[in-house]
Amino acid sequence: MASTIFFFAILLFACFIPSKSLPIHSKNNHGFTLSLIHRDSPESPFYNHSMTLYERRVASTRRSVARMQQHSMRAKAKSNYKTLDGPDISSEAILDNLEYIASYSIGTPPTKVNAFIDTGFDIIWTLGNPTFDPSKSSTYKTLSCDSKYCLRLGDLRSCPYGSESCAYDMTYDDSSRSYGVFGEDKFTFDDAYAPGKTVDVGYVYFGVNNESSPNFKGSQHGALALDRGLYSLLGQLGISQFSHCFVHPYTIEGAKSRMYFGSNAKILYSFLVPLVQFQSEPLYFVEITGIRVGMTEIEYPSYAFDGGVSVDSGISNSMLTTFVYDPFVSELRNQIKLPVVKGPSDQLELCFQATDDEISKTPEVVLYFFKSTIYLASNVVFEEYSQGIWCLAILRSPSLRSMIGNIQMRNLLVGYDLQVNGISFSSADCNDV
Structure with missing residues (x-):
């Protein structure tokens, strides 16, 4: 029966693939690998030297809650209207809430860009x-307003009267705006395994933010979109397999998180979990079939995970809907015999006064999926948010949605195959992958 369900899931996904696909621009038919920098790493261009480690972690929880709220608003907006044959980003997540940065170059001569990667973003x-500056690149090409690739921007398309060049206009959840030109140019990526070597993937469509409203929080960087949308990097280059492995950003100096594309992708097909597909959502959803704390299975309503759980590399903390979060926290309280203390922020609802050794002995937390299991180590279930104060790094969702974040994906090799519509999770030492 299970295999029959999986077959129909694949069949449904095949039916979902847009009939009007973008051309495959890629000159590179093999694979490539990118090094990723965590925003709180000293190597990050956005590193704040004045913040302590604990302050960074607390700030990260606030970004997680904000991002979940934005995803929920986006889903609500999409349920109310749908653009034809193009992305709908009228209610996108604010980039200021993202975590991992990739460096690449655009144009001729190449201009270095630092942008946040986002598996929940589609442009x-x-x-x-x-x-x-497009005018300084000899390979930059504008798009006309009436070109099919401009028209496919849907509600994002903004062509003022008398303008011949394609333009886009994005309005974010906080009513801030970003607008500019939409064109194409050559993209080159640094090879993670060969310092000084670059990978030329050819021409890519992208937006250049020329103007933004004063309250626009994303104006100091950009986005490398990695969802299943038409204009994501995957959609444009025809990439159907990719994977990532996140190291712990605070413990191993010089360790690199990486993302693998194409033939470089590392996917364990024996542990493949079917992706749940929604017509209006280009994000990645899976179905959680159970949660265990120690030897105790958590009881929650059967409808708690209706619609799936999104896998989002852009959010730090995993988040569980209240229907699941309350019994989950209750069981942790019941099993962990350590002093309960108040956390440094309202988002951190369960905190203990403990040593590293005491936290390492807390009960195992396990997530169950169809054909796969994730065993969460104590250092991704709990984080130290103040000296000697360890808090649950899985938060209460502010909505009915649940999400797996990148803290709980540390030292997990996560592989995506969009041809068979599946995702794999396997434990790994990400510094050695």
Whole structure:
């Protein structure tokens, strides 16, 4: 029966693939690997030297809650209306809440760009001058307003009267705006395994943010979109397999998180979990079939995970809907015999006064999926948010949605295959993958 369900899931996904696909621009028919920098790493261009480790972790929880709220608003907006044959980003997540950065170059001569990767984002864009000036690239190509690739922007398309060049206009959840030109240019990525070597993937469509409203929080960087949308990097290059492995950003100096594309992708097909597909959602959803704390299975309503759980590399903390979060926290309280203390922020609802050794001995937390299991180590279930104060790094969702974040994906090799519509999870030492 299970195999029959999986077969029909694949069949449904095949039916979902857009009939009007973008051309495959890629010159590179093999694979490539990118190094990723966590925003709180000293190597990050956005590193705040004045913040302590604990302050960074607390700030990360606040970004997680904000991002979940934005995803929920986006889903609500999409349920009310749908654009034809193109992305709907009228209610996108604010980039200021993202976590991992990739460096790449655009144009000729190449201009270095630092952008946040996002598996929940469906358009690539970068800040304009001085970050990237299209007029200084000999390979930059504009799109006309009536070209089919401009028309496919749907509600994002913004062509003022008398303008011949394709333009886009994004309105975010906080009513801030970003607008600029939409065109194409050459993209090159640094090879993670060969310092000084680059990988030329050819021409990519992207937006150049020339103007933004004063309250626009994403104006200092850009986005490398990695969802299943038409204009994501995957959609444009025809990439159907990719994977990532996140190291612990605070413990191993010089350790690199990585993302693998194409033939470089590392996917364990024996542990493949079917992706749940929604017509209006280009995100990645899976079905959680159970949660265990120690030897105790958590009881929650059968409808708690209706619609699936999204796998989001852009959010730090995993989040569980209240229907699941309350019994989950109750069981942790019941099993962990350590002093309960108040956390440094309202988002951190369960905190203990403990040593590293005491936290390492807390009960195992296990997530169950169809054909796969994730065993969460104590250092991704709990984080130290103040000296000697360890808090649950899985948060209460502010909505009916649940999400797996990148803290709980540390030292997990996560592989995506969009041809067979599946995702694999396997334990790994991400510094050695």
